[in-house]
Amino acid sequence: MDVCVIGAGYVGLVTSCSLVHLGHKVVVVEADKHKLEMLRSGECPFYEPGVSELLKSHADGELLSFADNIAEGVKSSEIIFICVGTPPLPSGEPDMSAVVAVARSIGAALDSGRKRIIVNKSTVPVGSGNWVEMLVNQGMQAVQTVPARSAKPDSLSFSVVSNPEFLREGSALHDTFYPDRVVIGSSDAGAINRMRELYRPLIEQTFSPPETAARPAGFAAVPFVVTDLASAEMIKYSANAFLAMKISFANEMAGICERVGADVKEVARGIGLDKRIGTAFLNAGVGWGGSCFGKDVHALIEVAREYSAPTPLLEATISVNKNQRHVAIKKLQEELKIIKGRVIALMGLSFKPDTDDLRDAASLTIASQLIKMGASLRAYDPVSIASCKRLHPELEIDYCHNVQELADGADALVLVTEWAEFQNLDWHRIASSMKNRIIVDGRNVLNKEELKAAGFVYRGIGM
Ligand SMILES: NC(=O)c1ccc[n+]([C@@H]2O[C@H](COP(=O)([O-])OP(=O)(O)OC[C@H]3O[C@@H](n4cnc5c(N)ncnc54)[C@H](O)[C@@H]3O)[C@@H](O)[C@H]2O)c1
Missing domain, CATH: 3.40.50.720 (NAD(P)-binding Rossmann-like Domain)
Known part of the structure; x- marks a missing residue:
């Protein structure tokens, strides 16, 4: 299938490399000139095990190519992934300016040649799928010859789908090829089918594993979870909030363990063996970090605030981490x-x-x-x-x-x-x-x- 991936960061580039490995044709659009230059010369602009090797193995440009403008990528593609950053603003809300700019540019580049599926892989607040649809329509209207107010957007020519990303930096390729699930949020049956087709080799695990990401023994299939747009967006935020909360819980227990003379490692092992709890993310330490947990928990609190939903657990998750x-x-x-x-x-x-x-x-x-x-x-x-x-x-x-x-x-x-x-x-x-x-x-x-x-x-x- 013909795919365009906008944003060649950790998510965009790993998505691109894995889709190419599955046999799809991918145009990666990156705005940063320096990164683009590195990518074109076969170099990975960040450190992530295995990505450089995959980039090099597709250096002939047959399936993987790079572009500096969205129009070029959109014109040749059926599926368009938005993978730009959504970093936190001082208010705690995510900075959506890159998503806004990209959605409008996609709209401006759409033609009536074929129906496009616009896939939101960036982590965005609940409701952003609908918002992206509006922004794409605005982009379309801006380039139509009839005055924008009276122009009727051809909303049948595209569909917005949410496909949240769950990869972990450091094991991004492994997580992408062998994910716990693929989540698709959409109410458009046609778009869901095309997304299923895109991911079929991954869902059925029929591809040959790349040298740098061996298939775990017994790993045979990936659950394909289809849901509505808002639930898909909420799944991403809740997953990160839960993981951050689990670490903060371990850290709060660590504080008590120190005072009563217990060992939090023993406690974590003892409770983690309970299948309802599990051992992962129960490690006490100097706290969680990275580009996602803090940003996403803050963003979820902001979403909840808009709807007057109380969030004492989320707030405690952040404050425990800050002290830690x-x-x-x-x-x-x-x-x-x-x-x-x-x-x-x-x-x-x-x-x-x-x-x-x-x-x-x-x-x-x-x-x-x-x-x-x-x-x-x-x-x-x-x-x-x-x-x-x-x-x-x-x-x-x-x-x-x-x-x-x-x-x-x-x-x-x-x-x-x-x-x-x-x-x-x-x-x-x-x-x-x-x-x-x-x-x-x-x-x-x-x-x-x-x-x-x-x-x-x-x-x-x-x-
Ligand atoms: N990094 C992770 O571990 C991870 C995991 C899951 C989800 N996410 C989410 O995925 C999204 C991307 O994260 P990331 O870590 O890959 O971000 P990143 O900052 O590493 O990459 C974003 C890329 O988009 C490019 N970009 C911005 N505007 C552009 C434009 N108009 N046209 C083309 N390129 C443009 C930037 O130059 C940058 O290279 C975020 O919403 C993040 O929350 C990240």
């Missing part, structure tokens, strides 16, 4: 007493491992707070140092090349991102080079006994 970012600092204060003049070394910067994404990363809150308190900050991250330097020049951080350099003469290590390489370190060597052997394990992933044996004062979260 400071737990590591409290532990440093308990161990070091004075923070001023201390050398504090952060292990990891990205909001989670296997990505270079720093949006709403806990490391940024912890770093800026410690700098404000007079500490001298160091950091090491396997992939996000360059983006941190570029995006956060205000943070006075000495960036290091590895953990050994990070630890040399430092007063304390704080593990913020649970990169796999932090699991296999020579802790004796690291400890011997430090001024004070203090480690705060902000993700509860290190071996406490091993660290203690190496001479560290080990502080986890919730134990």
